[in-house]
Amino acid sequence: MKKITIAKGDGIGPEIMDAVLDIFQAAQVPLEYETIEIGEKLYLDGYASGISSASWESILKNKIFLKSPITTPQGGGYKSLNVTMRKALGLFANIRPTQSYFPYVASNFPKMNVVIVRENEEDLYAGIEHQQTDEVVQCLKLISRPGSEKIIRYAFEYAKKYKRKKVTCFSKDNIMKLTDGLFHQIFKEIAVEYPEIQSNHMIIDIGAARLAAQPESFDVIVTSNLYGDIVSDIAAEVAGSVGLAGSVNIGSSCAMFEAIHGSAPDIAGQDKANPSGLLQAGIAMLFHLGLVENAIAIQNAWLKTIEDGIHTPDIYNATTSSQLVGTKAFAQAVISNIGQKPTRLQAVSPPKDAIIILPEVAPKTPKTKGLVGVDVFVHQSNKNPEVLASRLQDATQNTGLVLKMITNRGVKVWPNGFDETFCTDHWRCRFEWILEKKPSYSEVLLLLQELFKHQLDVIKTENLYMFDGLPAYSMGQGQ
Numbered sequence: 070m071k072k073i074t075i076a077k078g079d080g081i082g083p084e085i086m087d088a089v090l091d092i093f094q095a096a097q098v099p100l101e102y103e104t105i106e107i108g109e110k111l112y113l114d115g116y117a118s119g120i121s122s123a124s125w126e127s128i129l130k131n132k133i134f135l136k137s138p139i140t141t142p143q144g145g146g147y148k149s150l151n152v153t154m155r156k157a158l159g160l161f162a163n164i165r166p167t168q169s170y171f172p173y174v175a176s177n178f179p180k181m182n183v184v185i186v187r188e189n190e191e192d193l194y195a196g197i198e199h200q201q202t203d204e205v206v207q208c209l210k211l212i213s214r215p216g217s218e219k220i221i222r223y224a225f226e227y228a229k230k231y232k233r234k235k236v237t238c239f240s241k242d243n244i245m246k247l248t249d250g251l252f253h254q255i256f257k258e259i260a261v262e263y264p265e266i267q268s269n270h271m272i273i274d275i276g277a278a279r280l281a282a283q284p285e286s287f288d289v290i291v292t293s294n295l296y297g298d299i300v301s302d303i304a305a306e307v308a309g310s311v312g313l314a315g316s317v318n319i320g321s322s323c324a325m326f327e328a329i330h331g332s333a334p335d336i337a338g339q340d341k342a343n344p345s346g347l348l349q350a351g352i353a354m355l356f357h358l359g360l361v362e363n364a365i366a367i368q369n370a371w372l373k374t375i376e377d378g379i380h381t382p383d384i385y386n387a388t389t390s391s392q393l394v395g396t397k398a399f400a401q402a403v404i405s406n407i408g409q410k411p412t413r414l415q416a417v418s419p420p421k422d423a424i425i426i427l428p429e430v431a432p433k434t435p436k437t438k439g440l441v442g443v444d445v446f447v448h449q450s451n452k453n454p455e456v457l458a459s460r461l462q463d464a465t466q467n468t469g470l471v472l473k474m475i476t477n478r479g480v481k482v483w484p485n486g487f488d489e490t491f492c493t494d495h496w497r498c499r500f501e502w503i504l505e506k507k508p509s510y511s512e513v514l515l516l517l518q519e520l521f522k523h524q525l526d527v528i529k530t531e532n533l534y535m536f537d538g539l540p541a542y543s544m545g546q547g548q
Contacts, residue, residue, distance in 0.1 A: 070099045070100065070101050071099065071100055071101070071133070071358060072100070072101040072102070072103055072131050073100055073101070073102060073103070073131050073133040073134070073135060073354075074102075074103050074104075074105055074124075074127045074128050074130075074131045074133065074134045074135070075090075075102045075103070075104050075105070075134075075135045075136070076104070076105050076106065076107045076108070076124075076134070076135075076136040076137060076139075077104065077106075077137050078107065078108050078136060078137030078138050078139045078140075078332060079108045079109045079110075079137075079138065079139045079140040079332045079334070079337075080138060080140055080331070080332025080333050080334040080337040081137075081138070081332060081333045081334075081336060081337050081342035081396075082108075082137030082138050082139065082332055083137065084337070084338070084340065084342050084344070084396045084397075085137055085328070085342050085343075085344035085346075085347045085348075085396060086135075086137045086347065088344035088347075088348070088396050088397065088399070088400035089135075089344055089347050089348050089351050089400075090102070091400050091401075091404065092348065092367060092370075092400055092403050092404055092407075093351065093363075093367075095404040095407060096363050096366055096367050096370075096404075096407050097363070098355065098360060098363045098367075099360070099363075100358075100360075103127050103131060105120075105121075105123070105124035105127050105128070106121075106124065107119055107120045107124055107136070107139055107150060108139030108140055108141075108150065108332075109139065109140040109141070109142060112141065112142050113142065117148060118148050118150055118153050119139065119141065119148075119150040119153075120150055120153075120154075128154075128158070128323065129158075129323070132322060132323050132324070133323070133324055133326075133354065133357075133358065134154075134323070134324070134325040134326070135325075135326050135327075135347075135350065135351055135354055136325060136326070136327045137327070137328070137332075137347060138327070138328060138330060138331050138332040138333070139151075139332060140331075140332045140334060148196065149196075151327075152194055152196065154318075154325060155189045155190060155318055155325070156189075156190045158318075158320055158323040158325065159190070159320040159321060159322070159323065160189050160190070160318035160319060160320040160323065160324070160325055161188065161189050161190050161216065161219050161220060161223075161319070161320060162186060162187075162188075162189060162219070162220055162223045162317075162318070162319040162320075163185075163186070163187040163188075163189040163297065163301075163316060163317070163318050163319075164184065164185070164186055164187075164227065164316075164317040164319065164353075165184070165185040165187065165301040165304070165305070165314060165315075165316050165317070165329060166183075166184045166314075166315075166349075166353075167181070167182075167183050167184070167185065167301070167304040167305050167307075167308045167314055168181055168182040168183070168308060169181040169182070169308050169309060170308075170309060170313070170372075170375050170414060171309075172389055173375050173376055173378060173380075173389055173390075173414070174308075174309035174310065174313065174375065174380075174384050174386075174389075175309060175384075175386050175389065176307070176308055176309045177307075178283075178284050178285055178307060178308070180285040181284040181285050181304075181307065181308050182285075182288075183280070183284055183287045183288065183289075183290065183304050183308075184227065184231075184233070184288070184289045184290070185290050185292070185297055185300060185301040185304055186220065186223060186224040186227060186289060186290065186291045186292075186297075187220075187291075187292060187293075187294060187296075187297025187298065187301060188216060188217070188220040188291075188292070188293045188294050188297060189220075189294060189318060190216060190294070191211045191212060191213055191216045191293075191294060192210060192211065192212060192293045192294035192295050193208055193209075193210050193294065193295045194294040194295060194298075195209060195210075195211045197209040197211070199529075201446065201448065201495060201528045201529060202448040202493070202494045202495045202528065203448075203450070203494055204493040204494045204495060205478075205493050205494065205495035210245070210248050211248075212248040212249070212251050212252055212293065214251065214255065214430075214433065215430045217251060217252045217255045217256075217293075218255055218259065218430050219427060219430060220291060221238070221252075221255055221256050221259045221291055222259055222427055223291075223319075223425060223427060224236050224289055224291035225259060225260070225262070225263045225266060226425045226427065227289060227425060228263075228266050228288070228289045229263065229265075229266065230422075230425060233266075233288045233289050234266065234267055234288055235266065235267035235268070235269070235287075235288040235289065236260070236263075236266055236267070236268050236288070236289045236290075236291055237268070237269050237270070237271060237276070237287055237288070237289070237290050237291070238252070238253060238256040238268070238269070238270045238271070238290075238291055238292065239270075239271055239272075239273045239276040239277070239290060239291075239292035239293075239296050239300065240252050240253045240256075240270065240272070240273060240292065240293065240296075241272060241273045241274070241296075242272075243272055246543065247541065247542075247543060249293070252292075252293055253270055256268070256270065256291070257270075273292070273296045273300075276290075276300070277296075277299065277300050277303060280300055280303055280304060280307070281303055281307055284304065284307050284308070301314075301316075301329065302329065305329060309384060310343070310383050310384050311329055311330045311346070312328075312330055312342075312343035312345055312346050312381070312383045312384065313343070313345045313346060313349065313384070314328070314329045314330075314346050314349065315327070315328055315329065315346050315347065315348070315349030315350030315351070315352070315353055316328065316329045316346075316350055317350065317353045317354075317357075319357075319425075321427075324354070324357055326350035326351060326353055326354040326357075327347070327350050328346030328347040328349075328350055329346060330346055339395075340395035340396050340397060341381065341382050341395055341396065342381070342396050343381040343382075343383050343384065343396070343399070344396055344399065344400060345371065345381075345399075348367070348371060348403075349371075351367075352364050352367055352368050352371075355367070357424060359424075364417075365417045366407055366408065367403070367407065368417045369406075369409065369410045369411065369416050369417055370403050370404070370406035370407045370408070370409060371403050371406075372410075372411040372414045372416065372417075373406040373409045373410060373411045374399070374402045374403045374406050375411075375414065376411045376412065376413060376414050377391060377392075377402070377406075378390045378391030378392060379391065379392045379394055379398075379399065379402040380392070380393065380394070380399075381393075381394060381395065381396065381399050436536040436537040437536070437537050437538070438534050438535070438536055439508070439534060439535045440508045440509075440510070440513075440532055440533070440534055441501060441502060441508060441533050441534065441535055441540075442470065442473075442499065442500050442501035442502060442508075442532075442533040443470070443499075443500050443513050443516065443530055443531070443532050443533060444497050444498065444499050444500075444530065444531040444532075444533060444542070445497075445498045445499075445500060445516070445517070445520065445527055445529075445530050446495065446496065446497055446498070446527070446528050446529040446530070446531075447461075447496045447498055447520075447525055447526060447527055447528065448494055448495065448496075448526040448528050449494060449496055449525075449526065450494050452492045452493075452494070454475050454477070454482040454483040454486055454492070454496070455483065457475060457483070457496055457498070458472060458475055458483045458484075460523060460525060461475075461498055461520070461525070463523065464519045464520050464522070464523035464525060465500070465516055465519055465520070467519070468512060468515050468516045468519060469502060469503050469506035469507075469509075469512040469515075470500040470501065470502060470503065470506075470512060470513075470516050471500065471501060471502075471503055472498060472499070472500055473499045473500065473501045474498075474499040474545050474548060475496055475497065475498050475499070476496070476497045476499075476545040476546070476548075477490065477492040477493060477495065477496055477497075478491075478492075478493060478495070479497075479545065479546050480545065480546045480547055481545040481546060481547040481548045486547075495528075497545075499533070499545070500516060501533070513530070513532070517530070
């Protein structure tokens with residue numbers, strides 16, 4: 070009998086977990102449970118990530134984790150446990166199937182059936198942030214080739230295994246040409262390996278709008294971390310309710326299953342919560358474990374319950390629902406339907422093997438990398454770029470680098486900037502090599518020494534490189 074780790078979480082978490090475990094017991098699911106405590110109590114007891122070392126040991130030992138929503142206390146110093154767990158356990162793929170259960174759950178899109186495949190470890194969720202000046206903070210957006218290759222290939226393999234016809238990539242590479250540009254480029258590279266599956270790309274803003282207005286035009290969507298978080302909630306809401314959607318987090322050795330909604334403390338303990346999201350995650354977990362018969366029986370029983378109009382408050386509608394029930398009564402209704410199938414909603418017919426195994430990401434041949442300059446970020450309260458340019462030129466006249474450009478919030482303000490451009494106290498100052506000088510790191514160090522001598526407040530530097538002769542850095546807006 071397989072042992073898994075469970076956490077009942079905060080808010081409505083214990084209620085919905087108990088409901089799911091009651092259904093599992095009635096369906097004779099052959100699992101043992103090791104319960105850990107995570108979330109708000111652990112945060113307040115001094116665990117900055119909301120989890121103890123003993124709980125980590127349980128998850129690492131059992132490899133499978135079913136968790137209810139948790140509450141992260143408001144205020145500084147608390148890191149999201151969900152993000153921490155996804156990254157620490159290598160859970161690179163977040164899969165969120167979303168479909169319409171019309172007419173039993175209100176939706177304007179009765180044919181909607183979309184799967185969001187979201188990159189789960191990097192992007193802006195890398196969590197690297199700094200305050201650099203009085204007026205400006207930064208967040209680093211990290212996109213890697215291996216991370217992008219894994220999630221994009223997973224999306225195509227998912228489509229292949231589940232007989233889906235199209236994979237759509239969402240990015241914003243018209244603006245973020247390097248980060249999102251890399252994601253889109255890798256999508257195009259991998260798509261050609263799956264000629265039997267249609268592929269297309271959409272800019273995230275119009276893609277999200279289209280998902281909200283015409284969700285039936287999508288099949289599988291693959292995207293980076295932040296965009297995936299947003300569009301999966303859009304999809305769930307458009308389908309009928311975020312309370313119906315489960316979330317699957319897959320890694321090479323561990324997996325975590327959860328509802329997509331939060332801990333809803335405003336209705337905790339009132340027997341109002343819909344356990345369906347966590348149940349859907351649990352059903353996905355059973356498929357992942359190879360407990361296919363149990364998974365099918367529970368899913369069909371749940372579909373029959375929805376079809377019977379036995380609904381919790383979040384999806385209850387006087388026109389389409391037959392009975393308003395609470396958390397416990399809904400679970401009992403699912404239990405009473407075990408062994409039955411829906412008559413109008415489509416019964417479950419998953420692939421025989423639901424596990425997707427990816428090949429190792431093969432390293433690419435390194436490109437020729439050359440240093441061509443440096444961006445120096447400076448804190449100066451005086452909002453006149455001419456003043457800063459004069460100070461920088463005075464400080465660097467004996468170095469092998471020359472000031473080429475100053476930007477503020479990405480917009481070129483020197484040379485030939487506009488008085489109308491609003492400036493903060495955060496300046497990017499681009500230096501490039503004097504032609505007769507050979508690029509070297511020692512010149513960068515000399516540059517920084519001179520800037521410090523002239524009491525310029527350097528807060529950050531970024532080297533400028535060429536890869537295979539192509540510039541690997543962004544231009545200034547207006548440059």
